Amino acid sequence: MARNKPSSTLRILSRCVLLNMLAGLLIAAPAAALDGNEILLRVDRNLQPESYEMYRKLINIEPDGSKKEYVLYTVKKGREKMVALFLAPASEKGRATLRLGENMWLYIPSVGRPIRITSLQSVVGGVFNNSDILRLDYSAEYEAAVDDETEENYILACTAKTASVAYDRLKMTVEKKAMVPLTIECYAASGMLIKTLYYKKIKDFGDNLVRPSVLETDSPLYKGYKSVMLYAKVTSKKLADEVFTLNYLPRVNELR
Amino acid sequence: MIKGFYRISTVTLAALYLLLFSLNRGSLAAEEFSFDVEEFESKAFEWGGYAEIKLEHIDLNSESTFYALNFYNDPRGTIDRYSGTLQLDVGYKKGIGAFNGLLHAEARHDDSGGSDAVDIYEANLSLKPLPFFTTDLGKRTFRWGTGYAWNPVGFIDRPKDPDNPEEALEGYIAAGVDLIKSFNRPLQTIALTTVAIPVYEHVNEDFGESGYMNVAAKLYLLYRDTDIDLVLFSGNSRSLRYGVDFSRNLTTNFEIHGEYAYLTDLKQKYLGPSGVLEGRDPSVGKYLFGLRYLTENDITTIIEYYHNGAGFSPEELTAFYQLVEDADAHLTDTGSDHLIQNAKTVSGKGYNSPNLGRNYLYSKINQKDPFDILYLTPGLITIVNLDDRSYSISPEILYTGFTNWELRLRYTFLNGGTFTEFAEKLNKNKLELRLRYHF
DSSP states (O other): TTHHHHHHHHHHEEEEEHHHHHHHHHHHHGGSSOHHHHHHHHHHHHOOOOOOEEEEEEEEOTSSEEEEEEEEEEEETEEEEEEEEEEEEOOOOTOOEEEETTTTEEETTTTOOOOOOOOOSSOOOOOOOOOHHTTOHHHHHHHEEEEEEEEEEEEEEEESTTTTSSEEEEEEEEETTEEEEEEEEEEEEESHHHHHHHEEEEESSSOOEEEEEEEEEEEETTTTTTTEEEEEEEEEEOGGGGGGSSSGGGGGGGGG | OHHHHHHHHHHHHHHHHHHHHHHHHHHHHOOOOOGEEEEGGOOOOOEEEEEEEEEEEEETTTTSSHHHHTTTTTTSSSEEEEEEEEEEEEEETTTTTEEEEEEEEEEEEEEEEEEEEEEEEEEEEEEEEEEEEEEEEEEEEOOSSOOSSTTOOOTTOOOOOOOOOOOOOOOEEEEEEEEEOOOOSSSEEEEEEEEEEEEEETTTTTHHHHHHHEEEEEEEEETTEEEEEEEEESSSSSSOOOOOOOOOEEETTTTEEEEEEOSSSSOOEEEESSSSEEEEEEEEEEEEEEEEEEEEEEEEEEEEEEEEESSHHHHHHHHHHHHHHHHHHHHHHHOHHHHHHHHHHIIIIISSSSOOOSEEEEEEEEEESHHHHTTTEEEEEEEEEETTTOOOEEEEEEOOOOOEEEEEEEEEEEEOSSTTGGSSSSEEEEEEEEEEEEO
């Protein structure tokens, strides 16, 4: 037994050294070693926690400069469950949208029964469509490959996993340091550019979440129009699966 | 009469005041690019609603059945009507409890006088001790079914107005329990809603036969990306009925839906071959199939086919129209209106209800932001009675460019051959301007 002591200590020491070396290698490993899907996963985790709530303001800006604003309270769980409740303007207040994977519904209080909507529609008008407003994790919808790389950025070529995803292809520029997207060009299956998303103003939301606080978009299909999304109070929140059901939509406000 | 007019004026003026006040406020709103999230923190008490002014010009169809019934002693060619509406939505939440109320006040005035009404559409207390369990007590609107214009499985709903299917409806006093459970695929969600609806003196009297407690249940399944509802109603106020509905997106821009309902032992009055009201209690099926399709240039099309097994046959409708025509001829010949009064009684036995036929086709086509004009939505609504080929067509323009404002201009044109549903309605056409402000 006494002879075993030094050998077990040695074993432990050698394991620690190995682990430290491995950890050191991982930390020091050039980011280029990551493949596209790993980068996309990191982007998702850096943009939002696994389960969270947040407030967003959407602003549609017309060519003459006039604006229309919407405020949404949003909760998300996992990769495929998301609910957004309209808090303003008054004409939209109480409306709620639910997304479960590829399924989307809109609940309008006066209509009562939630109706199915499509990802290409827009419940707010303007350049953002429903899939932008109820965006799932990018890695849930796309396969990514590193198309190009500069000193500061990765250029990812993302291809939709299924035909039901709103955009067939994405060209995503990811900042290496913060591992968050800077621009995303969204293409239709025909190769037509549908819109470009611009992530801006990186901000510390607390709880180790540092991410862009502004998302802008424009589209060659809406010349002169621009839409902006401002993020606030992005915080982790534990949520029951039952929150993400049609029956719960009339009660989403009670989560706040 | 003076008191009634005063009330009309009060509601209309209140609506007008809110409209004007908000217009002024809207124009002064600062156009800053900021987000003060504290402004939207959750509050225990919240309220909102809308104020509305509506102007209508109606050209009456003096050759029609319902003109003969309603204006035989007061002939006129047109009706100009203005109305004001206030709808107030209040909510209070504390802990696991929440109260929701919806108040609807409407006043209207036209060439023949005025009317007003204040109704509590909803007043409901709910308790949610657990995310998967909710219990409700009070007045609620249910809106079961997946159809847009009609809902055959809406066993505990008031029927929608197919011309305005998205408007709020008055609920019924009920007690209910809602259970939800989420799973992994392929069955993602299962939810059971059970509702008890009492029908007694002064409680839900217009629901059905008084003196009974009724039960309705809906089992919802989200199975392989398809919404499925199994619906049941049992009680003595209305006959036993059950049904099923579904809804599914086939692609990102194409949705299909359908409903089937079987209603047992309906108590109906109808005009028999001898021109006398007779009774029957058939068991009938009602069903609906529909689709919603969105094109790349934002044109949304909703098409629904509706079979109303409880509707009147073309022969029964013809018998009714003939009865009224004979009564009108009798009035002209003799000056006596007793046959007209008799026909009005028959009319009240179901012949004056909307969409009283058996087979209908509904379509609604609208385009958001055509010609790059944001917030403008022109649309066209068509309802066709497939049995007699009569129809109504309603082109409309909706503009929502000013925050919280909604302006809708709609023209409705009705047409059909002699003794057909839409040709025998009161109106030949209607022009409607609706201005609504949400607060």
